[in-house]
Amino acid sequence: MGYLERLDSYKEEMLATLGDSIAIDSVETEPVKSSTGELMPFGKGIRDALLHILSVGEEMGFDTYNCDNYGGYIEYKAPRNGSEKPEQLGISGHIDVMPAGTGWTGDPFDMVEKDGFVYGRGVSDDKGPVFASLYAMKALKDEGIEPKMDIRLIIGCDEETNKAGMEYYLEKCGQPDMGFTPDGMFPLVNGEMGILIFDLAQKLGKDIGGDKLRMTKFESGTAPNAVPREARAVLMGTEEQYEEVKEIIEKYVAETGYNVKARKQGSALAIEAEGLAAHGAHPDLGLNPITILMELFGRVEFGSDELNDFIRAYNEHIGFDFHGERIGCAFEDKQSGKLIFNVGMANINEELANLTINIRYPVTCTDNQVFEGIEKALSDTKVGILKNMVEGPIYLPTDDPMVEKMMAAYREETGDKKSGPIVEAGGTYAKIINKTLAFGALFPGEEDTMHQADEKMSIESYYKMARIYAKALYYICCE
Numbered sequence: 001m002g003y004l005e006r007l008d009s010y011k012e013e014m015l016a017t018l019g020d021s022i023a024i025d026s027v028e029t030e031p032v033k034s035s036t037g038e039l040m041p042f043g044k045g046i047r048d049a050l051l052h053i054l055s056v057g058e059e060m061g062f063d064t065y066n067c068d069n070y071g072g073y074i075e076y077k078a079p080r081n082g083s084e085k086p087e088q089l090g091i092s093g094h095i096d097v098m099p100a101g102t103g104w105t106g107d108p109f110d111m112v113e114k115d116g117f118v119y120g121r122g123v124s125d126d127k128g129p130v131f132a133s134l135y136a137m138k139a140l141k142d143e144g145i146e147p148k149m150d151i152r153l154i155i156g157c158d159e160e161t162n163k164a165g166m167e168y169y170l171e172k173c174g175q176p177d178m179g180f181t182p183d184g185m186f187p188l189v190n191g192e193m194g195i196l197i198f199d200l201a202q203k204l205g206k207d208i209g210g211d212k213l214r215m216t217k218f219e220s221g222t223a224p225n226a227v228p229r230e231a232r233a234v235l236m237g238t239e240e241q242y243e244e245v246k247e248i249i250e251k252y253v254a255e256t257g258y259n260v261k262a263r264k265q266g267s268a269l270a271i272e273a274e275g276l277a278a279h280g281a282h283p284d285l286g287l288n289p290i291t292i293l294m295e296l297f298g299r300v301e302f303g304s305d306e307l308n309d310f311i312r313a314y315n316e317h318i319g320f321d322f323h324g325e326r327i328g329c330a331f332e333d334k335q336s337g338k339l340i341f342n343v344g345m346a347n348i349n350e351e352l353a354n355l356t357i358n359i360r361y362p363v364t365c366t367d368n369q370v371f372e373g374i375e376k377a378l379s380d381t382k383v384g385i386l387k388n389m390v391e392g393p394i395y396l397p398t399d400d401p402m403v404e405k406m407m408a409a410y411r412e413e414t415g416d417k418k419s420g421p422i423v424e425a426g427g428t429y430a431k432i433i434n435k436t437l438a439f440g441a442l443f444p445g446e447e448d449t450m451h452q453a454d455e456k457m458s459i460e461s462y463y464k465m466a467r468i469y470a471k472a473l474y475y476i477c478c479e
Contacts, residue, residue, distance in 0.1 A: 007139035007470050011463055014135050015118070017056055018462075021127050022111040022120040024049040026096050028161050030249035040069050042089035042096065042165065046157045050097040053130070053155060060138045069157070071169035076137050076151040078477075087149040089477055090176030091137075091469075092166070092429040092436060093183060094128035095161035097122040099222045100194065101277065103229060103453030115458040124457040125450035126159070129182030132462060136470035140478065147477040152176060156429060159183070160223065161390065166429055175434045178402055178476075182469065183428045184438025187410040190403055191395035191423035192430055192438065193336050193360040196367055197224045197376045199386040200355040202313075204306040204348075210301025213237040213245075218267070220290045221345030224358040224452045225427070227286030229277040231293045231346065235269045242269045248299050258292050271296075278341040279451045280358045281425035284322045290346045290355075291320055306382065310353045313381040318343065328377030329359070329370045335395065336362035336423045339370070344432075356388075360425040363393035391431045393422070402476060406439055413464060419444055439472070 001009075026452055029043030040047040047069045054064045057074030066072045099109040100121050111120035122128070134153055138332050154176070157165040213235060220231035227428040235245065245263050251270070259274040273293045278286025283414045317327040324330045324341040332338040337455050345356035361370050367390045374385060396403060411417055430436040441461070442448055449455045 001143070001147060003139045003143040003474065004467055006143050007135060007466055008463070010135050010138070014131060014462065014466065015113075015459070018118070018123065018128055018131050019111040019120075021049060021052055021095065021131065022122055023109055024052060025109050026122070026157055027099050028096055035111055038069070042069075042158050045455070046096050046285070050155060050157055053095060053134070055167055056349060057134060057153070057290065060134075061141065062137070065173070067169045067172055070165040071157050071174065072136060072155045074137070074153040074155070075142055076147060078147045087177040088152055090152050090154050090179035090433060090436065091133045091134060091150055092154045092156060092179060092181040094126045094156035094429070094431055095122075095130060096156070096158050096160050097125070097127070098160050098226065098451045101222065101229060101453060103277070105454055108455070113459065116460065117362065117458055118462070119454055119456045121455055123455055124441065125455065126183045128457045128462055129465060130155070130465035132246070132441065133182050133469050136324050136466050136473055140473060141471050145474065145478050147473070149177070149477050151473060151477055159186055159429065160225075163429070166432060170432070176436070177470055178309070178435040179433065180389060180406065180437050180439035180472070181429045181433070182439060182441045182465070184424055184426055184440065185422065185442045186414075186440045186444065186465075186468070187419045188403065188406050188421045188431075189424040189426070189438035190398060190421035191335060191363050192393060192427060193362060193423065193425050194365065194367060194393040195389070195391040195427040196357070196359040196361065196370060196387075197389040198355060199388065199475060200383050201386055202306065202310045202353045202381075202383045204310070204353055205304055210303070211238055213241045214303055215297075215348060216294070216350055217305060218346055218348035220236060220418065221356070224344035224356045225280035225342070226344055227275065227278040227280060227283050227288050227342060228290065229275055229453070231273045231275070231289035233271045233297075234265065235271065236267070237269070242441050243270060245271075245300060249296065260292065260296060277452045279426075279448060280344055281340060281360055282448065283340065283342040285448070288320070288343055290343050291318070295319065304350070307348075307353065309382060313378065313383050314355075317377055324359070324373070326377070327363070328373030331362055331365045331369065333362040333364040336393075339365070340425050360427070361393070363395045365393075368391070391427055394430055396435070396437060402435070403437070405475040406437070406472045409468050413468045414443075416444065423463070440468065
């Protein structure tokens with residue numbers, strides 16, 4: 001039996017093990033300590049998911065290590081020749097998941113099979129691909145194939161937020177020499193656009209006096225790197241003002257077809273907009289409810305001039321643009337295409353208006369160019385920029401030997417000879433790990449449901465990606 005045939009024999013076990021992991025709600029929460037004083041830096045759910053996968057790796061006979069609950073690894077060691085240390089290939093994945101949000105047809109943490117798919121939070125991002133990689137390692141080991149370099153599955157715990165866990169791991173355990181992260185697209189992502197997360201904020205005048213219409217709250221979004229599904233605002237005013245707002249909403253809905261509703265909530269008027277959730281790397285596939293409400297409120301006169309100015313600035317410089325066209329950062333290049341602009345979160349009260357922005361910028365561009373363009377575009381407003389995170393772009397040529405071997409594994413298993421390496425907008429561990437590229441797990445033409453309700457993965461794709469990973473590991477580490 002060859003290693004691919006052996007891998008095929010694990011199919012039922014692969015699904016069952018994935019289901020066990022999906023059942024663990026590994027959304028990041030506040031740090032906590034156990035009764036014995038053990039620190040769980042990203043919450044109990046993520047710690048439990050980490051312990052689960054490490055225990056699976058240990059049962060398979062691999063060496064495992066828990067890096068203080070910040071991360072860990074499962075390793076297939078190469079034979080040692082005296083004191084000489086072999087190179088290390090790192091497969092860097094993560095077991096934390098995005099918040100489930102709303103709109104699911106079932107329990108997001110109870111994996112179900114239906115019509116050739118499995119559904120659950122994390123099946124495609126990134127637990128499914130991580131377990132596919134682990135079983136690829138198991139197939140090589142069980143077949144008695146000894147690698148020429150250490151193969152280490154590195155487990156991250158907070159990739160969806162700020163990658164602090166992986167940074168902690170790398171500082172303590174060191175960098176691999178090369179590798180891939182199964183957290184992108186096939187055939188291969190040989191470059192990743194730069195990523196920026198920042199706030200656009202403006203102070204608002206609290207005392208507007210009289211009986212003027214007020215916005216006491218505007219909330220939407222749970223993460224910068226996602227298009228939110230819903231946005232909600234609360235207004236305070238007179239019954240006459242409420243009727244005027246309702247008339248504006250009715251006319252706006254008739255013109256646009258968007259789903260916006262108003263209802264009394266005690267003495268206030270609550271307004272809700274429903275959009276379409278999507279990954280922040282592909283905002284054009286969603287419909288942003290923040291922009292819907294801001295466009296609507298552009299037709300409403302509030303008592304706060306500062307709030308009116310902020311809404312006007314939003315509609316004039318952001319609106320439904322996906323590439324920063326009107327906010328001064330519409331950069332593009334041949335390798336990457338156009339810059340991607342997403343408004344991920346909004347939080348407005350009577351004192352402060354705040355937007356959290358997620359930008360993906362081209363590999364030949366710099367973060368300074370982006371910020372300078374935005375600052376110039378907003379120079380006639382009172383909106384300020386608060387920088388939160390900067391990740392520079394990466395790029396590896398198509399003639400690199402590792403790139404060529406990964407592409408060979410993909411093409412042989414899929415028969416796809418036309419697709420080539422691409423530059424992607426997603427931000428993966430490749431940004432902070434040596435010579436690492438995103439390798440799968442979304443196949444060309446597949447629907448991307450990552451970060452969305454009813455996240456799903458094709459069962460056939462699950463098995464196929466495991467075969468691709470096994471073959472790539474064999475070509476890079478064993479031949």
